[in-house]
Amino acid sequence: MTEQIGKITLDLSKYPGEDLYCDGTVEDELLDIVKKYSRVEYPQLIEQRKSWPILYHLSPLRENIVDFVPMTAQDKVLEVGSGCGAITGALARKAGSVTCVDLSKKRSMINACRHSDYDNITIHVGNFQDIEPVLPRDYSYICLIGVFEYGRGYIGGDRPYEEFLRILMGHLAPGGRILIAIENKYGLKYFAGCQEDHLGSYFSGIENYQEGGSARTFSRKGLEAIFKSCGAEEYSFYYPYPDYKFMTAVYSDQRLPGRGELSNNLRNFDRDRMMLFDEKLAFDGIVEEGLFPVFANSYMAVIGASFPVEYVKYSNDRAREFKIRTEICGDGQGGKTVRKYPLTQEAQAHVRRMVWAWEKLTERYQGSALGVNKCRLEGQDKDFHAVFEYVTGRPLAELLDECLEKGDQEGFWHFFDQYLERIGYGEECPVTDFDLVFSNLLVDGDRWTLIDYEWTFEKPMETRELAFRAVYCYLLENEKRGRLDLDRVLRTLGITEEQAQEYRERELKFQRYVEGKAASMAALWEGIGKKLRDPEKLVRDQEEQERLTRIQVYEDRGEGYREECSRFLDRVYEDGGQIELELQFPGNVRRMRIDPAMDCGICRILELRFNGEKVPPNVPKVLAVNGKRIRPRGEQGDNYLTVVYPTPDPNIDIDISRLQPGEVNILYIRMEYRLLPLSMAEDLAGAVRKWV
Numbered sequence: 001m002t003e004q005i006g007k008i009t010l011d012l013s014k015y016p017g018e019d020l021y022c023d024g025t026v027e028d029e030l031l032d033i034v035k036k037y038s039r040v041e042y043p044q045l046i047e048q049r050k051s052w053p054i055l056y057h058l059s060p061l062r063e064n065i066v067d068f069v070p071m072t073a074q075d076k077v078l079e080v081g082s083g084c085g086a087i088t089g090a091l092a093r094k095a096g097s098v099t100c101v102d103l104s105k106k107r108s109m110i111n112a113c114r115h116s117d118y119d120n121i122t123i124h125v126g127n128f129q130d131i132e133p134v135l136p137r138d139y140s141y142i143c144l145i146g147v148f149e150y151g152r153g154y155i156g157g158d159r160p161y162e163e164f165l166r167i168l169m170g171h172l173a174p175g176g177r178i179l180i181a182i183e184n185k186y187g188l189k190y191f192a193g194c195q196e197d198h199l200g201s202y203f204s205g206i207e208n209y210q211e212g213g214s215a216r217t218f219s220r221k222g223l224e225a226i227f228k229s230c231g232a233e234e235y236s237f238y239y240p241y242p243d244y245k246f247m248t249a250v251y252s253d254q255r256l257p258g259r260g261e262l263s264n265n266l267r268n269f270d271r272d273r274m275m276l277f278d279e280k281l282a283f284d285g286i287v288e289e290g291l292f293p294v295f296a297n298s299y300m301a302v303i304g305a306s307f308p309v310e311y312v313k314y315s316n317d318r319a320r321e322f323k324i325r326t327e328i329c330g331d332g333q334g335g336k337t338v339r340k341y342p343l344t345q346e347a348q349a350h351v352r353r354m355v356w357a358w359e360k361l362t363e364r365y366q367g368s369a370l371g372v373n374k375c376r377l378e379g380q381d382k383d384f385h386a387v388f389e390y391v392t393g394r395p396l397a398e399l400l401d402e403c404l405e406k407g408d409q410e411g412f413w414h415f416f417d418q419y420l421e422r423i424g425y426g427e428e429c430p431v432t433d434f435d436l437v438f439s440n441l442l443v444d445g446d447r448w449t450l451i452d453y454e455w456t457f458e459k460p461m462e463t464r465e466l467a468f469r470a471v472y473c474y475l476l477e478n479e480k481r482g483r484l485d486l487d488r489v490l491r492t493l494g495i496t497e498e499q500a501q502e503y504r505e506r507e508l509k510f511q512r513y514v515e516g517k518a519a520s521m522a523a524l525w526e527g528i529g530k531k532l533r534d535p536e537k538l539v540r541d542q543e544e545q546e547r548l549t550r551i552q553v554y555e556d557r558g559e560g561y562r563e564e565c566s567r568f569l570d571r572v573y574e575d576g577g578q579i580e581l582e583l584q585f586p587g588n589v590r591r592m593r594i595d596p597a598m599d600c601g602i603c604r605i606l607e608l609r610f611n612g613e614k615v616p617p618n619v620p621k622v623l624a625v626n627g628k629r630i631r632p633r634g635e636q637g638d639n640y641l642t643v644v645y646p647t648p649d650p651n652i653d654i655d656i657s658r659l660q661p662g663e664v665n666i667l668y669i670r671m672e673y674r675l676l677p678l679s680m681a682e683d684l685a686g687a688v689r690k691w692v
Contacts, residue, residue, distance in 0.1 A: 006116025010108055014126030019104045026053040027106050030084060033058070034114040039089070040320075043518040050527045052270045056245070057083070057110075061316065061521070063090035064247040065145060065181050065240060065300065067343075068312045068325065071095045075140035078171060080128060080154075081147035085111030091143065092118045094382075099139075100124065101131050128154045138173040145181040146244070149198065149215040161216075165230045169303070177304030181244040185217040187297035188282060189243070189265065193274025193533070200271055220293055223301055236306035237299055242267050244298040246521060248314050255310040255328055256292050259284050260398055260439075263477055269524075272531040280478060308332065314343075319516025321346040324454075328390065336390035338373075340454075350454065352377065354386045357456035360431040368425035369418075371449040391449045393442030397474060400438060404483055412484075416492070419470075422448055424463035432461040434510070437470045455514075464493040468503050548599040548675055549573050553583060556591040578606075578672040587663045594652045596673045600681040603627070603650065605641045607670040610659045617641035624653040628685040644688060646681040 003010040030053070033045060042058045056062070066087050071077065071094040082088050082100035084107050091098045092115060100123040102108050108123045115121055124131045147154075151164040168178055183197055185205030190196065196204035198215035205217050218226070220237060227235050240247040241257070242264055251257050262283035286295050311328040323343040330336050342348045358375040365372055374389045396415065403412035423436050435455040442449045471489050475481050490500060519527075551569045554561040573579045585592070596603050608615040608623070617623055618641050627645035643650075654667070676684070 005109065005112035007119040008112040008116055008121050008123060010105075010112055011122060011124045012105070012126075014124065014130040015105055016126060019106055021104050022106065023053065026051070027084075027110065030054070030057055030110050031106065031113065034110055039114060047519040047524065047527075052528055055269060055524060055528060057086055058114075059086075059246065061246045061248075061314070062086035064314050064316070065244045066090050066094075066143065066179070067314075068250065068307075068309055068327065069094070069141070069179065070307055070309070071141060076136075076138060076173070078135065078139045078142045080142065080144055080168070081150070082111055082123065083107050085114055087143070087145055088121060089115050089118070091141075092121050095141070096120060098122070099135065101126075101128055101135075103127060132167060132171075135171055137171045138176075139171050140173055140176050142168050142171060142176070142178045144168075144179065148180045148182050149217050152216065153214050161226050162229050165226060165232075165303075169230060169232070172304075175305065177302055180223070180301040180303070181240065181298065182223075182301070183217045183243065183298050184219060184296055185222070186219050186295060187243070188279055188286065188295040189297050191276070191295075192265075192279045192282070193276040193535070194268060195271045195273060197270075202274070220299060223299065227301075227303060232303045234305060235301060235303045237293065237301055238307075239293065239296040240298045240300055242297055244300060247298075248317070250300065250309075250312045251292070251296075252306075252310045253293065254330060256290075257283070257287055258395070258398065259287050260395070260401055260478070262287070266525060266529070266532070267521075268530050268532070269528050270530065272533060274533045274535055276535055278480075281480065310336070316343050317518075317520050318514050319518065320344045322350050322514055322516075323347050324351060338388040338390055338451075339385045340388070341385040348384060351384070351386050353456075354454055357433070357453050360458075361433060361450065361453055361456060364426040364429040364431055365450075368422060369446070369448060370422040370425060371447065372453065373449055373451045388451070391442050391444075391451055393444035393447065393449060395439045396441040396443055396448075397438035397477075399443060400474070401478075401481070404481060409485075413488075413492075416489075418448075420463060420467055420492075423466060427463050428460055430458060430460050432457055432459060432466070434461065434466065434469070436466045437473045464495055465503055465506075467493055468495055468500060469507055472504065472507060545675070546572055549597045549673060551579070551581070551597070552595040554593040554595075555585060555589045556593070557588050558590060561591075561593055573673060576672070577674055578670070580670045581668070583667045583669075585665055585667070587661050587665065589661070589665070590655075590657045592654045592656055592667060594654070594669065596650055596652060596671060597645075597675065599648050599650075599675055600645055600678050601650065601673055601675045602681070602684070603643045603645065603652075603671060603673045605643075605652070605669065605671045607640070607668070609668040610656075611662065611665055612668075615659065622655055622658050624655075626651055626653075628688045630688050644676075644681055644685045646678065646685045648678075 001012045003012060037045060042060065046055050046058060063086070067090050071091070073096045075095040077091050077095040077098045079088060079091060079098060079100045082102045088098060088100060088111055097120045100108070100111065100121065102123065102125060105125050108125045112123055148161065148164070151161040154160070155164045157163055172178065190203065190206055195202055199211070199213045201211070204211065204213070209216060237253065239251040241249045241251065241262060246267060248264060263280045265279040286292055308329045309327050310330055313326040315326065316323040324347055325341045325343055327339045327341070328336055329339060340351055340354065342351045355375050355377055358372060361372045373391055376387050378387050379385050396419065400412055400415055403415065433450065433453040433456045435452065440450060440452040442451055475484065490497070549572065551571065552566055553569060554566040557565070569581065571579060571581065583592070605617045608617045615622060623641070625643045626647060627643040627650055630642040630644060656665070
């Protein structure tokens with residue numbers, strides 16, 4: 001039984017007749033979108049809808065995780081758990097054929113509709129175990145993108161992940177690869193306060209999933225143990241950053257991140273998170289200690305031969321004419337090259353222009369102390385790209401950071417003066433690299449090399465504007481760099497504050513030019529992202545709450561109420577705002593005053609007992625308050641008292657002498673208190689009719 005949607009075939013022969021997994025009405029919304037709109041319109045819809053599921057399923061950035069994989073038109077791909085097709089299109093553009101397997105018909109229809117113009121996709125709908133026996137055994141690639149963690153649901157049994165992998169390995173062609181993209185249970189983001197992606201709770205993976213759940217992620221060591229138990233002799237790990245879902249860079253063991261590179265860590269689109277520490281600073285230390293593979297947020301594990309690609313950076317959070325991918329590739333003999341690929345047809349002109357930029361900048365800086373990384377063009381059609389020499393050295397930004405951290409002001413300004421001298425050479429020349437930021441310059445002793453110059457324009461620009469922009473971007477990347485003396489920068493460059501503001505406005509225009517009409521991920525996070533909770537602020541708020549809800553008790557032994565005859569109780573209100581108190585006192589206490597808080601609010605006295613006997617709280621002669629009583633409703637109205645206090649000094653005054661005290665007495669009170677702003681308490685008190 002099959003169904004045709006455009007050029008795509010849905011094989012329903014194993015479909016059980018109903019979807020056993022559904023995300024609710026959002027899937028109907030997704031289906032409506034993919035039926036009505038083209039793929040190029042998705043970014044605009046994502047911006048308009050401001051919805052996490054829409055972003056998650058339709059963002060073109062989801063494809064980054066497989067876009068860099070060296071598939072060819074001769075390759076045959078199996079995608080298990082294809083869902084709504086977030087990566088199916090990328091696979092279909094690269095490979096000869098793509099076979100998808102998914103449990104949900106609704107999701108498979110979304111996948112088919114959004115890719116209905118592809119003639120090399122087949123989608124099997126149903127349980128994997130039912131479909132697996134009919135699948136071929138000659139796939140070049142098998143993709144498990146966000147799927148392996150659900151192995152227990154796919155297979156079941158005592159060792160579901162091992163069994164799942166063994167089954168899949170049986171469907172590989174000789175030399176084939178399995179790609180597994182999965183979160184790291186010990187990813188730094190979880191220590192820093194992100195909730196576990198699947199369970200939505202804090203520290204679940206770190207605590208080894210004590211509460212169970214349908215999904216299970218692993219550390220690198222845990223994945224390696226599974227691979228080895230299945231007989232996988234060859235495998236490698238890549239490290240998508242910030243994670244595999246919206247990857248902007250991928251690292252490898254051959255090219256791990258450097259200090260200062262991992263600063264894009266706020267991606268909590270789906271759930272609130274805590275901010276327990278600065279992940280950028282933590283990553284800097286982790287990188288220096290060589291521990292990044294342990295704490296990377298996600299893995300792309302490759303079972304089979306590794307890729308020649310050692311590092312990838314995506315710049316596709318841009319206008320279509322500027323979307324590119326940058327790679328560092330090894331040649332197998334110790335040599336390396338840098339390559340830049342256009343990710344759209346429109347971006348080919350941008351990549352071609354890089355050779356022109358190299359030629360023009362080389363002419364400008366001829367005879368100077370600044371080298372320009374060589375560039376040439378290679379390949380055709382899908383493989384068209386620019387090739388650059390791989391240059392060694394340390395980014396100037398990293399060297400400047402070291403100076404600031406050590407308090408070496410002289411060293412910082414020495415580097416900055418050299419920077420000005422080198423980039424300012426040939427200032428009158430009608431060609432300028434506008435993006436002469438510190439991270440685009442590699443320093444190796446006296447050799448300085450400009451390694452990235454894609455934003456080169458055919459016009460002269462003042463050195464001071466280029467330098468100010470470099471400093472401006474440098475400061476924006478990391479707030480810890482705020483210790484830099486910006487006034488000295490302005491004086492050194494001869495820039496007034498008015499000129500600086502003009503340069504900032506030009507930078508905003510340039511960013512809009514680069515991004516085009518589509519919103520950046522940072523802008524989307526502003527509209528969609530959930531709350532960032534600062535634990536220090538939460539602690540301060542809690543401490544302030546406890547301070548304002550302290551309970552103070554006064555005893556009148558014939559001399560009235562005095563501060564020296566009062567005490568603060570150790571007990572505090574519970575989370576529900578309630579508290580139970582037992583106050584013991586001698587028979588010479590005539591009156592007792594309880595201050596339920598130190599600020600305005602509303603109090604409900606739920607129960608009052610004296611020496612075990614119930615005392616009706618609505619008897620004014622026994623119990624007086626300095627707030628406004630609210631007449632209770634219902635049959636239980638005489639059993640409790642509610643009082644609004646439009647005063648920061650609320651109190652409950654109990655006339656003990658009217659309650660027949662003994663030599664030793666116990667007053668029991670159960671109450672709840674909620675703080676209110678003064679204006680709200682005044683409004684509420686003013687609306688209450690006078691107590692009768």
